[in-house]
Amino acid sequence: MDEFFARNRLSAYLDGELTAAETAEVELALERSASLRAELDAMRSAVDLVRRAGPLRAPPGLLAKVQRQVAKEPLDVGWRRWVPRVRVEVAMVAMAAAVVLVVVGRGEMDEGGAPAETEAAPAEKARSKDDMLARKEEGVQEQRPDTPQQAVAPPLQVLGDDAGPALDVGAAPTLGKTQSMAELKSDGVLGNEVAKNGIDDPGLLGGRSRSSGAYFEEGASSGYGVGKGVGFPPDEAAAAASSAGKVDAAEKGRLASQKKKATLQKQAVEKEAYAPDWEQGGTGPSTVYTPGSAVYAQAPVQYRLQTTSAAGLKELAEIAASLGGQLVDGNGRPLATYPLEPGESRVVQMLVPAYNASAVGRKLAGVGEVTVLVQEGDRTLYGEKATVPVRIEVDAVEAPAAQ
């Protein structure tokens, strides 16, 4: 029985989520391996600790505060309040009948094509409508790692000083695939080498059109470029919700002005020719970037590192320092480095300057086996002045026995 197989199933084993066959295999592996048993015990202890801490009580005044806030909100009831329930149901039946008539009518016109709606569709729509409504006020769009690439570019997050307009970018790194640095480059993920002025790393920054001085190139191969899609701010979710027809006039006005703003930004980007300040030798933090002139680039910013090195986090801290950055914990706070024991896992971040972010992968390859992890649809861009948080999941494994 493969210990690796069992190790990756310890959590599911604790929850009784394995099949009978898998459970038997895990138990066999546990019998044979003391280190595996220790890992299971550690995991069980940690889970029990969290469970025993238990739920918290909401502060006593919370309900009153919520009631005060919602007292000012209109209740979207409309005609329902004044119409007896039985008439509501009659109206629903009438509407359903009307839908059927429309469907039948359309079917006749369609020369035998499939009806526009099926039984399953309304339920699906309703469910997705619930989803959209859940996101509507929060303005966060979640990305499913396994959904196919969407026709519309998801909202771009842009981090960095004077972020300016967001851009569509080209190739995304291959999800979950272990790639060598050469592969990452040839896939356009790391960007082309810069015809640079003092930047040694073949970093994020893609090629430029020398003749025009314009910074941005079209095409996917550079890893970024001026594209058709312009990222909307997170309220894109509200735009999606508007198609459900549940948006009031104020919301529509807000969406319209957002769209207009994005169009203006896109136009500004397409017109602007940019010569980066660093090209002229200026790199100080006092450099001012005007909207439309900031540098954007994309890099894979999530890795999994499997390492046998006992020096563990200390090595990663040294790498971070060599790139002009620092190693922090998964939440961005300073981290005390310590050697990881085999079987231990830890998420850390390297906060590095944007122009060195792509070098992280190469350096990690010297410490262990690297897997690039990127959520599909993850299109975070970084301005040149930005600090990029490169997330690394570190797994310490036992060194293979000497032969």
Add this chain to the structure above:
Amino acid sequence: MLLALLSAVVFPGFRLPGPTDTELVERFRDGDRDAFSEIVLRYQDRVYTLCHRWLGDAQSAEETAQDVFLALFRSLSGFRGESRLSTFIFRVAVNHCKNKRLHRSRRAYGRHDPLGPAADPDMPDRDIAGDGPAPDRGVDVREAETLVAEALAELDEDHRQIVVLRDVEDLSYDEIADILELPRGTVKSRLHRARAELATIVARRTRAPGKGEAR
């Protein structure tokens, strides 16, 4: 209503169970604001707990919980009931917590400055007066609460999110998959990694002094 009255008369002491979530939503959609208050009462502990365990402090948790219920008020009239109300509420809560963290980190990551407060990098290992091999035995409730809070705070956000949903809120894999809109397999594997990381953090924090100190 009539049924409740009859039941009370015929079977003294018998009480009908309270309205279901679906009934409360229906009443709310018919304009009954009290129904919304009832929903808040039902879910405020769970929402607050989620926010607190995720964000790490009481003030943020309370503010976020308020935002969650306000958002719920605004969107509940359109709720079709195809998913459970609890799933819907948790989804709103998760999104708000994420937004809150994103907002904080966006401000922090926009510059080259070192991140966050100048915290003491030598985080002290927890000194547990334990009397057995299991590090959490012998720890009193308050110690455990602090340890849990600190351990969760150290977790990466994706990992904290899934540990909170599973081990704090006690949701099933399917419910978590629904809330996070992830495939069930991803929930399984992510939970595994999250718990593995949690185990590492807890073990380190509860190592006896003199062994495994931060280097």
